[in-house]
Amino acid sequence: MLSSQTQPPSLLDRLRLKGVTGRRREEIDFYIGISPWVVGFLMFGGGPIIASFVLAFMDWKLIAAPHWVGLANYSQLLLSDKMFRTSLGNTLFYTVFSVPLGILAAMLIAMLVNQKVPGQNIFRTIYYLPSVTSGVAVALLWVWLLNPTFGLINFALGLVGIKGPGWLSDVHWAKPALVLMSLWGVGGGMVIFLAGLQGLPEHLYEAAKIDGAGPLRLFRHITLPMLTPTIFFMLVTSTIGSLQTFTNVYVMTNGGPGSATLMYGLYLYQNAFTFLKMGYACALAWVLFAVVLALTYLQFRGASRWVYYEAELRPPR
Numbered sequence: 001m002l003s004s005q006t007q008p009p010s011l012l013d014r015l016r017l018k019g020v021t022g023r024r025r026e027e028i029d030f031y032i033g034i035s036p037w038v039v040g041f042l043m044f045g046g047g048p049i050i051a052s053f054v055l056a057f058m059d060w061k062l063i064a065a066p067h068w069v070g071l072a073n074y075s076q077l078l079l080s081d082k083m084f085r086t087s088l089g090n091t092l093f094y095t096v097f098s099v100p101l102g103i104l105a106a107m108l109i110a111m112l113v114n115q116k117v118p119g120q121n122i123f124r125t126i127y128y129l130p131s132v133t134s135g136v137a138v139a140l141l142w143v144w145l146l147n148p149t150f151g152l153i154n155f156a157l158g159l160v161g162i163k164g165p166g167w168l169s170d171v172h173w174a175k176p177a178l179v180l181m182s183l184w185g186v187g188g189g190m191v192i193f194l195a196g197l198q199g200l201p202e203h204l205y206e207a208a209k210i211d212g213a214g215p216l217r218l219f220r221h222i223t224l225p226m227l228t229p230t231i232f233f234m235l236v237t238s239t240i241g242s243l244q245t246f247t248n249v250y251v252m253t254n255g256g257p258g259s260a261t262l263m264y265g266l267y268l269y270q271n272a273f274t275f276l277k278m279g280y281a282c283a284l285a286w287v288l289f290a291v292v293l294a295l296t297y298l299q300f301r302g303a304s305r306w307v308y309y310e311a312e313l314r315p316p317r
């Protein structure tokens with residue numbers, strides 16, 4: 001005779017035995033399902049965020065106990081820290097040029113690989129692969145490409161009679177070199193634009209072609225307006241990412257020559273782990289958060305003037 005082991009009822013079974021059914025049971029299932037994420041966030045995300053907010057009001061050298069200094073950290077970085085203004089200016093310069101160029105390049109490549117040609121999937125893969133390469137590996141690759149003596153870029157310029165600049169060793173060309181390097185990862189944006197292009201309704205193009213619209217008018221009056229939600233998404237996410245750029249600068253220039261490429265993220269890192277000014281670094285982090293929040297808010301406020309959502313159109317009365 002086989003004996004069966006009786007397993008204890010699970011939490012959900014006990015709740016069901018108590019008469020918890022229907023919508024309430026679905027809510028309980030939901031909260032139980034997300035509980036591992038909530039616990040993980042509170043332990044590894046929410047806790048450090050709260051700690052950094054408190055430490056921003058303290059002087060903490062890591063090797064000694066922190067002590068309260070109030071708004072001294074914020075007062076120093078806003079009123080007397082020249083490197084703070086330099087790093088913020090360099091970061092804004094990088095953002096202003098790299099974000100529009102990246103969006104434009106990603107959209108153009110997406111339009112090219114959206115054409116029905118033989119080997120279409122191969123071309124898409126080729127353009128996308130660079131965006132999944134490790135950040136450190138990409139930075140080291142570009143150090144070789146931008147080398148003023150034997151780099152491939154200056155070699156190519158020399159073939160057409162142009163003497164290449166010093167790039168990363170030149171104060172005037174270091175930031176443009178980083179902007180140029182940022183185009184390496186446009187493959188990720190290409191995929192997003194490609195999804196947007198494939199979601200455009202074909203009947204609009206067919207109707208416009210019947211009316212005699214050419215390629216330029218099709219792009220201006222159909223493709224571009226219908227892609228504005230995708231452009232807006234890319235604008236917001238690319239701006240946030242560029243304001244936090246760190247790896248390429250840390251590996252390629254470490255902020256040099258001089259302070260020409262001292263980005264905000266690198267300056268924050270130096271204060272935290274080089275100068276051991278952890279409280280000051282936390283204040284820098286919260287100022288960066290405020291800048292990102294303000295720029296994102298302005299972008300959303302202005303989106304209603306140029307972003308076109310077809311679903312929000314109302315039929316004329």
